[in-house]
Amino acid sequence: MRNNSLYLIIKRMRTPMYVLIVTFSISILGMVLIPGVDDQGRPYHLSFFDAFYFVSYMATTIGFGESPYQFTYPQKLWVGFTIYLTVIGWLYAIGSIITLVQDKVLAAQIALAQFQRKIRKMDEPFIIFVGYNSMTKAIIDRLTSEGIRSVIIEKNEEKIKLLALENYSIEVPALVGDIRDPNVFRTAGIHKHNCKAVVSLFNDDVMNLHVALSAKLMNRHVTVIVEATEEEYAQNLKTIGADIVENPFKIIAKRIYLSLKSPSLLMLEQWVYGDPLVLRRKDRLPKEGKYIVCGYGRMGTALEVGLKRAGIDYIFIEASPKKAAKAKRGEKVMVGDADDKKILLKADVQEAACIIAATKDDLLNLSIIMAAKRINPDIYTVARENRINDAVVFKAAKIDRVITIETLMVKKTYNTLARPLADRFIRLINYRGEEWGRRVVEQMKQNIGNNPDTFETVIDESHAFALVRHMRESGEEIPYDVLCRRRDDRSKRNPLLILYVKRGEEEILLPEPDLPIKIGDRILMAGERDSFEDVEYIMENINELCYVLTGEECTQSLVSRFLLGSNGKPE
Amino acid sequence: MNLEKVISGFFIILALTMNFGFFYGDPTVLEQHNRYELFIAIIVNLIATIYKLGDKTHLGAVLLATSLVADIQLIAAASVWALGEYVTGMNTETVTAIVSLSGGALLANIVSVVLFTGDVLKSKR
Numbered sequence: 001m002r003n004n005s006l007y008l009i010i011k012r013m014r015t016p017m018y019v020l021i022v023t024f025s026i027s028i029l030g031m032v033l034i035p036g037v038d039d040q041g042r043p044y045h046l047s048f049f050d051a052f053y054f055v056s057y058m059a060t061t062i063g064f065g066e067s068p069y070q071f072t073y074p075q076k077l078w079v080g081f082t083i084y085l086t087v088i089g090w091l092y093a094i095g096s097i098i099t100l101v102q103d104k105v106l107a108a109q110i111a112l113a114q115f116q117r118k119i120r121k122m123d124e125p126f127i128i129f130v131g132y133n134s135m136t137k138a139i140i141d142r143l144t145s146e147g148i149r150s151v152i153i154e155k156n157e158e159k160i161k162l163l164a165l166e167n168y169s170i171e172v173p174a175l176v177g178d179i180r181d182p183n184v185f186r187t188a189g190i191h192k193h194n195c196k197a198v199v200s201l202f203n204d205d206v207m208n209l210h211v212a213l214s215a216k217l218m219n220r221h222v223t224v225i226v227e228a229t230e231e232e233y234a235q236n237l238k239t240i241g242a243d244i245v246e247n248p249f250k251i252i253a254k255r256i257y258l259s260l261k262s263p264s265l266l267m268l269e270q271w272v273y274g275d276p277l278v279l280r281r282k283d284r285l286p287k288e289g290k291y292i293v294c295g296y297g298r299m300g301t302a303l304e305v306g307l308k309r310a311g312i313d314y315i316f317i318e319a320s321p322k323k324a325a326k327a328k329r330g331e332k333v334m335v336g337d338a339d340d341k342k343i344l345l346k347a348d349v350q351e352a353a354c355i356i357a358a359t360k361d362d363l364l365n366l367s368i369i370m371a372a373k374r375i376n377p378d379i380y381t382v383a384r385e386n387r388i389n390d391a392v393v394f395k396a397a398k399i400d401r402v403i404t405i406e407t408l409m410v411k412k413t414y415n416t417l418a419r420p421l422a423d424r425f426i427r428l429i430n431y432r433g434e435e436w437g438r439r440v441v442e443q444m445k446q447n448i449g450n451n452p453d454t455f456e457t458v459i460d461e462s463h464a465f466a467l468v469r470h471m472r473e474s475g476e477e478i479p480y481d482v483l484c485r486r487r488d489d490r491s492k493r494n495p496l497l498i499l500y501v502k503r504g505e506e507e508i509l510l511p512e513p514d515l516p517i518k519i520g521d522r523i524l525m526a527g528e529r530d531s532f533e534d535v536e537y538i539m540e541n542i543n544e545l546c547y548v549l550t551g552e553e554c555t556q557s558l559v560s561r562f563l564l565g566s567n568g569k570p571e
Numbered sequence: 572m573n574l575e576k577v578i579s580g581f582f583i584i585l586a587l588t589m590n591f592g593f594f595y596g597d598p599t600v601l602e603q604h605n606r607y608e609l610f611i612a613i614i615v616n617l618i619a620t621i622y623k624l625g626d627k628t629h630l631g632a633v634l635l636a637t638s639l640v641a642d643i644q645l646i647a648a649a650s651v652w653a654l655g656e657y658v659t660g661m662n663t664e665t666v667t668a669i670v671s672l673s674g675g676a677l678l679a680n681i682v683s684v685v686l687f688t689g690d691v692l693k694s695k696r
Contacts, residue, residue, distance in 0.1 A: 007625050007627055008625075010624045010625040011624070011625030013624070014621050014622075014624055014625060017621045017624075018618065018621060021614060021617050021618055021621070022618075025610075025614040028610070029607075029610065032607075032610075047653075047656065048606060048610055048649070048652075048653075049652075049653040049656070049657065
């Protein structure tokens with residue numbers, strides 16, 4: 001898309017320029033043609049230069065007086081006429097320029113040109129976010145604090161103005177534009193090789209599909225991360241090649257299942273998403289008794305799968321008969337308003353162990369919980385919170401477990417973007433079962449503590465200079481155990497646990513300490529922040545590596561080997 | 572028929588004819604070159620230039636360039652005239668300078684007209 005602002009200015013300036021030229025030429029010609037009288041009383045004609053000079057200062061209202069001689073009455077008559085002609089023409093031209101400067105179209109063009117320049121200059125990897133809302137805002141907040149650059153495309157100009165109030169440490173360029181126009185993606189730099197991902201988290205599945213489709217068509221190397229809450233869209237998205245399709249309801253259903261069946265895995269998953277490694281009251285769902293789920297929409301159907309797998313007795317209440325009719329035969333779905341006391345009694349709320357308010361209306365969810373609690377004060381309550389802004393009310397309602405869809409999506413998307421290994425780790429542990437999970441959790445708690453951090457790194461030249469050099473030169477196999485040693489005393493170990501190693505296509509969960517390191521490995525670790533520093537030192541610094549490997553302070557020969565070349569002789 | 576084409580064509584060709592009218596005559600004799608004709612040639616050239624402003628096509632850019640050349644040559648001619656009349660005094664050298672400057676502008680005008688005609692012939696309607 002070419003920049004139009006300059007052409008726009010010039011094109012708009014055409015009429016004022018005509019007016020100026022025509023009025024000036026008429027006035028000049030008149031001044032030349034009308035005879036005057038000089039100081040000796042002889043008749044004369046103004047030359048073109050005299051006339052041009054006079055008209056120039058008259059039209060611009062500078063007014064040096066009559067020159068070269070006092071004007072005669074016929075000349076004064078003409079001047080009187082041309083004053084109005086040229087001054088009006090001049091003011092009109094000035095006015096047009098000022099209007100043009102304030103013009104919205106021009107302002108938009110200039111903003112666009114600035115945006116294009118920013119994108120052109122951007123060398124670092126960046127991520128395009130489609131839509132600026134509370135979710136994408138939260139993700140961008142976290143990404144910018146990690147130094148990852150983002151670009152925003154948003155239809156609503158007002159929201160972009162709000163963005164200017166945010167004080168990001170690195171600039172976040174924003175473009176006003178409708179995503180249905182393919183040029184918008186191009187302007188946002190999707191074709192650039194350093195555009196890493198496109199994120200679209202609209203509530204509207206159709207919109208997400210549209211974004212994914214155009215993004216993939218314009219650059220098939222870009223990672224497309226979209227939200228899809230309905231199965232058919234999820235399928236479509238996968239067909240067109242969207243890399244990551246996120247369904248918040250599936251995650252919720254999975255978590256409900258995990259908290260019923262394997263709490264250790266739940267702990268691990270929540271820990272990767274940023275929670276401490278403990279089970280809180282909100283994670284302890286009643287394992288027996290009947291569950292009442294209000295709402296048989298997208299979340300309800302997802303929960304159905306999770307509850308069924310966990311072998312829980314459940315019943316649904318759905319207000320819309322149309323949605324209720326979609327239920328498979330044998331499923332217990334009651335039609336009625338879930339906050340209606342009679343309906344709740346009919347669903348045996350006084351006997352039930354747990355009620356899940358899963359409608360898309362936050363107020364309705366609250367009133368369901370309140371109604372159920374009044375009948376059965378001991379019931380375990382779970383409520384879905386659709387909008388982050390409603391958090392205060394939900395907190396006041398003292399609900400046992402609040403599921404915030406937006407927060408969940410923020411954490412999930414952030415993980416896929418900034419911590420791909422951790423994201424993969426969560427997916428892998430699901431196949432390992434509760435027994436395995438409990439072992440990992442115990443190991444982490446014993447070695448590290450209740451709230452370990454995670455750290456991802458790669459064994460390559462830029463992250464592990466010393467290690468890679470040493471391995472290439474000596475050909476020696478170094479076990480992963482080396483990374484866990486302490487820099488000040490190699491016989492002691494840092495509180496550190498290597499969770500996951502990705503070696504090409506091969507994926508190793510919890511590698512044995514004697515597993516040899518290979519160049520190109522991607523590693524996910526859990527531990528304390530300080531110990532990650534040690535790991536980085538060992539990987540990058542020749543002296544530190546030498547110490548943890550041999551136990552001796554680095555000898556001259558090893559230093560000179562690194563400094564002077566592999567054979568120890570000066571090059 | 573496109574009214575804008577008529578008007579721009581009119582100004583482009585009028586710029587050429589006016590300029591030719593001024594240029595035609597003995598280059599050493601100022602009396603054979605009318606000052607009013609030079610004035611009108613300058614005005615018409617300026618208007619023709621503005622008509623080409625803001626045209627994003629390649630042809631528009633070349634037309635604008637030729638027009639600007641003609642403008643600069645003609646304004647230079649007028650400036651030399653004013654300089655000769657008020658500062659240095661008229662002599663044959665000044666007169667030939669004025670006429671040859673306008674001759675250069677004439678060439679630029681011819682290029683303009685050729686390009687314009689070529690564009691018209693190229694279009695299918």
